Amino acid sequence: AQKVTQAQTEISVVEKEDVTLDCVYETRDTTYYLFWYKQPPSGELVFLIRRNSFDEQNEISGRYSWNFQKSTSSFNFTITASQVVDSAVYFCALSPEGGGSEKLVFGKGTKLTVNP
Amino acid sequence: EPEVTQTPSHQVTQMGQEVILRCVPISNHLYFYWYRQILGQKVEFLVSFYNNEISEKSEIFDDQFSVERPDGSNFTLKIRSTKLEDSAMYFCASSWGPADTQYFGPGTRLTVL
Numbered sequence: 001a002q003k004v005t006q007a008q009t010e011i012s013v014v015e016k017e018d019v020t021l022d023c024v025y026e027t028r029d030t031t032y033y034l035f036w037y038k039q040p041p042s043g044e045l046v047f048l049i050r051r052n053s054f055d056e057q058n059e060i061s062g063r064y065s066w067n068f069q070k071s072t073s074s075f076n077f078t079i080t081a082s083q084v085v086d087s088a089v090y091f092c093a094l095s096p097e098g099g100g101s102e103k104l105v106f107g108k109g110t111k112l113t114v115n116p
Numbered sequence: 117e118p119e120v121t122q123t124p125s126h127q128v129t130q131m132g133q134e135v136i137l138r139c140v141p142i143s144n145h146l147y148f149y150w151y152r153q154i155l156g157q158k159v160e161f162l163v164s165f166y167n168n169e170i171s172e173k174s175e176i177f178d179d180q181f182s183v184e185r186p187d188g189s190n191f192t193l194k195i196r197s198t199k200l201e202d203s204a205m206y207f208c209a210s211s212w213g214p215a216d217t218q219y220f221g222p223g224t225r226l227t228v229l
Binding site for chain 2: 043107
């Protein structure tokens with residue numbers, strides 16, 4: 001069975017602080033995809049990143065960076081110099097590659113509050 | 117930029133009534149999905165749809181639920197006889213391929229009274 005654990009339920013930081021959101025996953029699949037989505041207070045789900053299980057290179061996009069470590073089954077997300085607009089719930093998700101299942105399995109989310 | 121749209125944004129219904137939630141996926145996408153999120157909880161998969169048939173469904177997706185692609189653009193979720201516990205945000209998503217990024221619509225908030 002597949003499972004995604006986001007142990008941090010809520011995080012509160014002050015603007016300009018760096019913050020890391022943890023994601024640990026479980027799967028028996030040898031190939032899979034990992035995702036991060038952002039859910040701002042308005043409620044929509046905004047895609048942030050998709051990472052193939054074979055690609056362990058870290059990725060940076062502006063103030064966002066992702067650290068994928070297959071050895072520890074983790075896919076952590078760091079926001080550098082956080083801003084108030086980063087306040088949202090962040091979901092990590094897992095999807096198998098092929099095998100007849102296309103569903104995303106989501107973690108419970110981490111609510112990030114960035115205070116001015 | 118293409119996006120998934122959903123209507124209505126908020127639906128209020130009485131217990132036992134039928135509701136239809138509508139979605140227009142991104143036009144060149146081939147895979148369509150419904151998820152739900154009970155308030156304050158995680159997003160849960162309901163069903164995936166490809167080539168005009170259900171390809172996978174979760175335990176939540178029982179006989180009260182059905183999906184349909186009535187024309188070339190719309191994708192609907194029907195709940196035949198709503199229960200109080202069906203109150204949730206329902207998200208539609210679409211992707212080009214089975215393991216590609218799923219893009220989500222803004223959601224329909226369903227309130228069952």
